[in-house]
Amino acid sequence: MSKKRMITMMMAALLSVSLAACGQSSPGPKSAEQPQEGGKAPTEGEAKQIYTVTAIDYRYGDPPPSSSSGLTMINERFNVKYEPTFVPNTAFDEKINATFASGKIPDMIGLMTADVKNRYNKFAKQGAFLDIEPYIQEYPTLKLVPDFIWDAVRVDGKIxxxxxxxxxxxxxxxxxxxxxxxxxxEVPTNYEQLKEVAIAFTNNDPDGNGKKDTYGLAIGQDINPNFNQGPYWDPDAWYHQDEAGNYIPGMIGNGRKEFITMLSELYKAGAMTKDYAILNWADTNKEFYSGKAGIFIGTPRGMSQEYMDGLLAIHPDAQFVSLGPFKDAYGNQGLTSGAGFNGITLLSAKLASEPEKLKRILTMIDFGRTFYPEDSRNESNADFDWWSGKIGVGYEMKDGVPVNKENFASDGLAPSTYFVDNTAWAPQDFDNDYSITYQTKQLSDLVESIEAMYKEIKLYANPITGLESATDNAKGAELKKYVMDEQVKMIAGTRPVSEWDQLVQEYLSKGGADIIAEYNAGITEKDPKALFK
Structure with a gap:
């Protein structure tokens, strides 16, 4: 399967500081023989030389085959012998650790966003990777990346x-x-109204079948989704401040307390998923898409057409509405911005001594990140057609929309399957027009409404973006799990919500105070309101 850049993202650790990427349009991709912008054309010998290019990356599901038409197309187009290694995501940690320990680092490495603050920082400081900054202005898709995102991946000032x-x-x-x-x-505009809707969905037979077989919130383990309606309630946003004016993590803020209190009331009323504490993400989705629960989550990118088809087979007349941000206690209204990136591509430091091979690799990367406007996503655009494995082989056009063949990834039919970075960098988020990629009207309409909302609202930039805390690196994951487990107890009633202040002190005493101090030492904007863009 191709890599699925998950929206748990919803769980991204870094958050962006800008509403949109810069407004440049993306020119068409270059072939291996074309001169790079700002560079010179390769000599005949350089263009003909075949370079062996190695890579390691992760995949959700089964990796593509090591021999296929898609791989052959890459080798022929870029004049390389491309040797990628794809590892199932569940085994990637072990494999990448062994790779770094061996000292034999491939030319290209794909890492998850979660690796930015640990594995990436550690090995970058040891000189394992190439400094990318000197090449940014030479490649169109790299120039599209906003400065705040580059800043988020700087290590000791270098990219x-x-x-x-x-x-x-x-x-x-x-x-x-x-x-x-x-x-x-009515559509809820605050958590009290949302609670009332959830309870009504539980008690008042909203599907009209005469049975008490529906309920409110579909939620799973790790209190996921977190149903935050703005940074005030976002457990991952640093928005609240303590008495000294220091930003604190949302998971110990007043907004989180309000949300956990609501969940404890819904749990008692049977208006949320009963066995949520042990329910995995796939099964949590099923609670909503089987027609049991009436409140869940959506996003423009990554919605499941299959899940929606299953729900509509049960409830053909189902309709959906998304909630906008709630106004918080400070009078602010907006949503937390996503990071603006999901995963990173690294190049071996050894490529500095092979400039022509490096150009070939950067050309491949630039091609794989090229954005195609809606009217160019068809066989009339030779580059898109090639990237997608050719019309009739890797994809078909249905109602004017390209649809991948079921085996396009498993059989390696499309070159896109093999690129470490196979996600186009859109000039603006709304240029993606995700709504047109869905085949069901209800799903397309829902996504279109979410995209329209995002054009109008303000996004909050997490002030710790690009900053590092040594204590967070060492203890953060364990400490977050502790707080989460205690909040699960509060929801179930085995620990009273009235002990919230005590839980905050437990967080601080176990290392949280150091995390707060270390992050705040690097924050320059002290007014949260100014971080809404």
């Missing part, structure tokens, strides 16, 4: 990573509108 595109969209709360209409309820 060793190429960020892989992700829109700044986060997930938003989605409600069954047909159920709201059936019960005569």
């Amino acid at each position: 060793y990573a190429i960020p892989q595109y992700a829109p700044k969209y986060q997930v938003v709360t989605v409600i069954r509108k047909d159920w709201l209409d059936k019960l005569g309820l």
Whole structure:
């Protein structure tokens, strides 16, 4: 399968500081023989030389085959012998650790966003990777990356990573509108109203089948989704401040307390997923898409057509509405911005001594990141057609939209399957027009409404973006799990929410105070309101 850049992203650790990428348009991709912008054309010998290019990357699901038509197309187009190694995501940590330990670093390495603050920083400081900054202005898709994203991957002032595109969209709360209409309820604009809707969905037979077989919130383990309606309630946003004016993590803020209190009331009322604490993400989705729950999440990119088709087979008249941001206690209204990238591509430091091979690799990377406007995503655009494995082989056109063949990735039919970075860098997030990629009207309409909302609202830039805390690197994951586990107890009623202040002190005493101090030492903007863009 091709790499799926997940929207847990919803769980991205870094958040961006700008609403949109710079407004340059993306020129067409270059072939291996074309001169790079700002460079000179290769000599005949340089163009003919075949370079062996190695890579290691992760994949969700089965990796593509090591021999295929898609791989052959890459070798022929770029005049390389491309030897990528793809590892299932569940085994990637072990494999990449062994790779770094061996000292035999491939030419290209793909890492997850979660690696930015640990593995990437560690090995960049040891000189394992190439400094990318001198080449940024030579490649169109690299020039499109906003400065704040480059800054997020700097190590000791240098850039060793190429960020892989992700829109700044986060997930938003989605409600069954047909159920709201059936019960005569308005779209919620605060958590009290959301709670009332969830309880009504549980008790008032919104699907009209005469049975008590529906409920409110679909939620799973790790209290996911977090249903935040703005940074005030976002557990990952640093928005609240303590008495000294220091930003604190959202998971111990007043907004999180309000949300956990609501969940404890919904749990008691049977208006949220009963076994949420042990429910994995796939099964959490099923709670909503099987027609049981009426409140879940959506996002422009990455919605499941298959899941939606399953729900519509049960409830053909289902309709959906997304919630906009709620106004918080400070009078602010907006959503937390996503990081603007999801995953990074690294190049071996050894490539500095092979400039022509480096140019070939950067040309490949630039091609793989090229954005195609909607009217160019068809066989009339030779580059898009090639990238997608050729019309009739890797994809088909259905109602004017390119649809991948079921085996395009598993059989390696499309070159796109083999690129470490196979996500186009859109000039603006809304240029993606994700709504047109869905085949069901209800899903397309929902996504279109979310995209329209994002054009209008303000996004909050997390002030710790690009900063590092040694204590967070060492203890942060364990400490977050501790706080999360205690909040699960509060939801279930085995620990009272009235002990919230005590939980905050536990967080601070276990290392949280050091994390807060270390991050705040690097924050320059002390006014949260100024971080809404």
